Amino acid sequence: MELTPAAAELLRRLRQVHGPLMFHQSGGCCDGSAPMCYPDGEFRTGDSDVLLASLAVDGVAEPVRFWMSKSQYAVWSHTRLIVDVVEGRGSGFSLEAPEGVRFLIRSRLVGT
Template sequence: MSPSGASPVELTPAAAELLRRLREVHGPLMFHQSGGCCDGSAPMCYQDGEFRTGGSDVLVASLDVEGVAESIPFWMSRSQFEVWAHTRLIVDVVEGRGSGFSLEAPEGVRFLIRSRLAGPDGG
């Protein structure tokens, strides 16, 4: 969490809409982003608890989405978090298939991270 209290992760309107649809079908959700390459560097959406987090993961944010009853936790591997600690992460959606393990894959779209350098107040 940034010093200003602003979440270090935000959602585009398209990502929020997709999350509302996925929540209706799959129940509570979570994100995990590893430090790997290719699909491993994309945020992966799972049913909450389906991906087991551990000591090598950091809870970066709890995302509130209008129309979704509970916050959506956004986890990241600790090594990736250290690299992106001063970056504002923006979860977006684009056409194309990502990983078959992420819940949006059958929709023909995939989540991806856009980023910008965070200012001293975290924004």
């Protein structure tokens, strides 16, 4: 799993405002299939979630943990996931929403 430079820059800015961060991708309808960024620990994870990565961001002391629902992980498990940022509003629950951008996942197939 990796971050694009644009995603890393946005995470640095969000970290300055909100403190430590986390992602969760549920695979639900609408914006649920997009990665949602929260203050670390604000979204409660459990047995139905998988910790995919602890993403290092230059200039940020603590990694940004990326969680995904097990059902969503089953769909994405054969790909290399890349967190990116695009123009446009996503969910009002994700921290980047007021910035006029949204996180999204890009993927590349990996060899089996």
